[in-house]
Amino acid sequence: MSVRARALVGAMLVAVSAAAAPGCRDRAAVAPVAGEAPARVAATATATAATCAGCHAAIAEEWRASFHRTAFSDATFQESLALEETGERAFCTRCHAPAATARRDGVAAGVDCVACHAGAHAGGSESAGASACASCHEFAFDDGRADLVQKTVSEHAASMYAAVGCAECHMPARDGHMDHRFVSGHAPAQIARAVHVEVARERGGRGGKDGVRVAIRVDAGHAFPTGDMFRRARLLVFAEGAGGQIVADAERTFGRTWGGVRGGEHAGRREQRSDTRIRGTWSELVELEAPAAPIVRVRWMLFYERVIAMRGPHVDLASSDTIVEGELAW
Numbered sequence: 453m454s455v456r457a458r459a460l461v462g463a464m465l466v467a468v469s470a471a472a473a474p475g476c477r478d479r480a481a482v483a484p485v486a487g488e489a490p491a492r493v494a495a496t497a498t499a500t501a502a503t504c505a506g507c508h509a510a511i512a513e514e515w516r517a518s519f520h521r522t523a524f525s526d527a528t529f530q531e532s533l534a535l536e537e538t539g540e541r542a543f544c545t546r547c548h549a550p551a552a553t554a555r556r557d558g559v560a561a562g563v564d565c566v567a568c569h570a571g572a573h574a575g576g577s578e579s580a581g582a583s584a585c586a587s588c589h590e591f592a593f594d595d596g597r598a599d600l601v602q603k604t605v606s607e608h609a610a611s612m613y614a615a616v617g618c619a620e621c622h623m624p625a626r627d628g629h630m631d632h633r634f635v636s637g638h639a640p641a642q643i644a645r646a647v648h649v650e651v652a653r654e655r656g657g658r659g660g661k662d663g664v665r666v667a668i669r670v671d672a673g674h675a676f677p678t679g680d681m682f683r684r685a686r687l688l689v690f691a692e693g694a695g696g697q698i699v700a701d702a703e704r705t706f707g708r709t710w711g712g713v714r715g716g717e718h719a720g721r722r723e724q725r726s727d728t729r730i731r732g733t734w735s736e737l738v739e740l741e742a743p744a745a746p747i748v749r750v751r752w753m754l755f756y757e758r759v760i761a762m763r764g765p766h767v768d769l770a771s772s773d774t775i776v777e778g779e780l781a782w
Contacts, residue, residue, distance in 0.1 A: 512565075515633075524560075611672075706728050
């Protein structure tokens with residue numbers, strides 16, 4: 453079930469980097485093949501996906517259907533970009549269209565072949581490996597501060613999957629090569645395979661109140677969600693009466709919040725205020741405050757949300773997809 457923008461259950465409003473699929477350790481990783489390039493191919497910043505497609509048609513077709521291909525033209529990114537100060541937009545473009553300064557069609561290409569395979573056929577290996585991912589999936593602000601905008605590489609290094617390469621989960625073997633569709637973060641079904649939720653009734657919590665114990669386990673080598681600074685997950689728990697009406701509810705949000713730097717040379721620039729994303733497992737007793745009528749059923753949903761912008765408590769959503777849902781008889 454997909455919930456778009458602010459549509460949610462009943463009268464409630466929608467106010468959760470991509471996650472790796474479980475079992476990625478068991479997948480056969482396809483080793484990149486280095487080879488001598490045809491004389492007509494030059495691996496330079498001016499090479500295009502069309503150049504590569506001459507010899508790698510199947511991979512190029514996968515890339516054309518990927519979010520790397522639409523990294524710059526994606527509607528959600530464009531809406532977010534339009535809200536940034538003019539001087540900040542070039543900073544965003546460096547990763548969303550890295551070839552933009554070298555080629556006139558670089559913006560349309562998004563993250564193309566050369567962005568990750570700059571050394572192909574030029575004395576280097578066919579793939580730059582994890583280092584190619586790091587340049588756009590972990591970086592600091594461009595004003596000299598050490599604060600990280602994205603932290604995926606550090607999160608991976610600190611996780612139980614540190615020995616598993618990025619590509620083993622995000623580019624599994626497909627037809628004899630590494631899958632270049634780069635799914636996961638934009639594929640709710642893929643995320644759902646890595647996120648596991650257990651809910652159980654718990655009596656007599658703080659102050660003798662009843663509630664549900666919710667445990668969320670994420671089988672991914674990074675925080676959930678990771679990547680984009682505004683991406684988040686939301687857990688909604690609501691109790692229903694005999695007639696199906698909502699008599700109590702609670703929610704939890706997993707993500708990062710931002711605010712302006714107070715004073716100093718960076719005054720007004722963006723800084724992280726909180727980080728409640730899940731690393732490994734999160735568990736909490738969620739109390740159901742003073743139900744208006746006897747509870748007969750508790751339902752819960754975990755949403756994965758792409759956010760256009762956050763301004764204090766106000767959130768502009770691009771999409772909200774149900775990752776996991778269930779119900780518990782009371």
